Amino acid sequence: MTEYRIRQHPILPIEPREEVEFHWNGHRLVAKQGEMIASALFANGVRIFGHHPKDNAPQGIFCANGQCAQCLVLADGVPVKSCMTQVRPGMRVESVDGLPELPKVEEVSPLYETRTIAVPVLIIGGGPAGMSAAVQLAKSGIKVLLVDDKTRLGGKLVLQTHRFFGSIDAVHAGTRGIDIATLLEREVHDVGNIDVWLNSTALAVFSDQKIGILRGGDTYTLVEPQVLLVATGAREKSLVFRGNTLPGVYG
Numbered sequence: 001m002t003e004y005r006i007r008q009h010p011i012l013p014i015e016p017r018e019e020v021e022f023h024w025n026g027h028r029l030v031a032k033q034g035e036m037i038a039s040a041l042f043a044n045g046v047r048i049f050g051h052h053p054k055d056n057a058p059q060g061i062f063c064a065n066g067q068c069a070q071c072l073v074l075a076d077g078v079p080v081k082s083c084m085t086q087v088r089p090g091m092r093v094e095s096v097d098g099l100p101e102l103p104k105v106e107e108v109s110p111l112y113e114t115r116t117i118a119v120p121v122l123i124i125g126g127g128p129a130g131m132s133a134a135v136q137l138a139k140s141g142i143k144v145l146l147v148d149d150k151t152r153l154g155g156k157l158v159l160q161t162h163r164f165f166g167s168i169d170a171v172h173a174g175t176r177g178i179d180i181a182t183l184l185e186r187e188v189h190d191v192g193n194i195d196v197w198l199n200s201t202a203l204a205v206f207s208d209q210k211i212g213i214l215r216g217g218d219t220y221t222l223v224e225p226q227v228l229l230v231a232t233g234a235r236e237k238s239l240v241f242r243g244n245t246l247p248g249v250y251g
């Protein structure tokens with residue numbers, strides 16, 4: 001299979017990484033350590049990840065940011081968003097044609113026992129708003145739990161290679177979005193008082209004000225905050241037109 005991997009980028013450094021093998025519909029392919037399944041498939045020239053159950057339309061990457069589920073694949077038998085799931089060595093990745101079959105209950109690894117924790121402030125979303133709020137609260141001596149479903153903090157900033165404009169003091173004008181993410185991330189870690197949970201999805205806000213959070217895919221925790229701050233950010237509105245979900249159209 002031809003390789004389409006980007007080896008040079010005008011802005012982003014490309015660090016050398018070890019190679020790992022995985023399987024796509026039975027074919028052996030090579031990915032980079034820590035790479036998302038979708039990136040590894042693209043690097044190997046695969047653009048179509050499956051077909052829609054209603055009209056059999058090809059499906060692939062649309063948002064590349066975990067928001068749409070159009071990049072669904074089966075990874076070792078489990079349906080996952082390929083743009084959000086890292087390749088593991090030896091992983092069996094299969095296309096989803098129609099509706100994926102759910103794995104048998106007995107084949108799914110059990111969740112660890114649910115525990116409940118109380119925190120002064122829970123912030124859902126580790127983008128610029130969530131991180132800035134966390135830092136300000138922490139500076140005032142308030143302990144914060146900051147959760148995000150990605151593998152690093154930064155939210156949409158990590159997708160932005162352009163330099164920001166406006167005020168240097170307020171929004172780091174002149175600095176690239178991805179570098180602002182790193183600056184804010186450093187502040188979060190340096191200020192103390194902030195507990196960060198990555199790979200953690202807030203699944204529900206219950207009527208008793210507890211929030212169910214799935215951490216790392218296998219640990220479920222009920223968080224009882226005195227204050228809940230939702231900083232899940234913005235999402236671009238996609239235009240509706242025929243074929244707007246086909247691979248090669250991004251939103």
Ligand code: FES
Binds near residue numbers: 071
């Ligand atoms: S969730 Fe993966 S492309 Fe949208």
